[in-house]
């Protein structure tokens with residue numbers, strides 16, 4: 001469904017992605033994990049066309065994204081921090097987004113689950129510039145799911161949400177995962193990743209250290225908790241010169 005072929009990206013002298021070769025398939029829910037600055041967001045932005053790699057190609061459904069932006073209609077993206085025109089109301093934003101896609105998408109295909117579940121209609125006339133951080137997150141979630149995309153990219157989706165909202169969003173992600181969509185997730189809340197993911201992609205220094213099914217990893221590491229596995233990965237990779245932790 002998505003294929004990265006030898007993707008590299010350098011900012012100045014800093015190589016942020018090094019020869020990334022990866023394939024994501026339909027039905028996978030991939031937790032993208034790595035230390036701060038390891039290249040996770042740059043990888044996601046490359047897929048979204050917001051960062052142009054220096055080398056390599058990215059394919060979505062076998063279409064090279066370099067030559068045609070139409071692939072973006074297959075992706076729902078929830079950014080870590082949504083930036084919206086402050087003077088638009090929630091209603092105006094939703095209407096503007098649906099207007100842009102008129103003709104491309106049938107209105108029957110629109111997915112209003114999140115709008116309903118978060119009761120956004122009650123505050124539809126509020127200006128985006130006046131919303132709290134958590135409410136903005138809810139709007140970002142609503143937009144990511146609105147067009148029923150086959151691919152969902154969710155960057156820290158539950159950060160800033162209250163416990164009820166977080167649960168509602170997780171249920172929705174779960175539902176879409178069970179429909180066979182491809183979901184790429186980043187989060188520092190490891191329990192969320194554990195609940196939602198089928199695969200773990202571990203990136204460090206712009207290189208893929210590991211991409212495996214979670215169930216297989218748990219077996220190999222003889223651990224039941226993702227947080228323990230990640231701690232082990234980070235400890236080993238971050239301190240190669242230090243004595244190995246007792247459990248390796």
Ligand SMILES: Nc1ncnc2c1ncn2[C@@H]1O[C@H](COP(=O)(O)OP(=O)(O)OP(=O)(O)O)[C@@H](O)[C@H]1O
Nearest residue numbers: 011012014016034035036037038039040041042043
């Ligand atoms: N536009 C840019 N110009 C220069 N350097 C950049 C740019 N974007 C990212 N970087 C650098 O690339 C490196 C990787 O950044 P990236 O945001 O991909 O990391 P990350 O894994 O998402 O980190 P975090 O977990 O902290 O969000 C960092 O050192 C960052 O400073």
